[in-house]
Amino acid sequence: MLIGVSSYKIGKKEIDQIEGYAFAVAKDERFRGVDTKWHFLIISNDYDDYADIKLNAEGNKGGVLFRYTKNMDVTVWLKTWSLLLTENNHRLHFIRDKLNYNIGSEQALRNLKKTHAKFIEGIKVKEDEAETVD
Secondary structure, three states: OOOEEEOEOOOOHHHHHHHHHHHHHOOHHHOOOOOOOEEEEEEEEEHHHHHEEEEEEEEOOEEHHHHHHHOOEEEEEEEEEHHHHHHHHHHHHHHHHHHHHOOOHHHHHEEEEEEHHHHHHHOOOOOOOOOOOO
């Protein structure tokens, strides 16, 4: 997966660039016959009319700009931050509901300290600066 993040409004230039990466992978002899799916994702706050037309072209759904499946599976996506966060928030709620899994911030912090102790050794967080995540 290749991810491009832009603070600019996505337009033809950015789409041409990420599609160019995808075409290069699709045609590269080193990747022929490799059983894998390639995803190229470009993320930004907004996109222009050109991107809107490509996103709404026949057969494109859910942020797909381009899909190639002849010799390998290559998909180019365009997502806004708001869409990406919304999609993943739904996944989080689905997992919480289906698995009845709800981790609190204190439990998460204990888990981080246990799992990544060598990376966070000596780091102090003041209680009034800490945020609570629901």
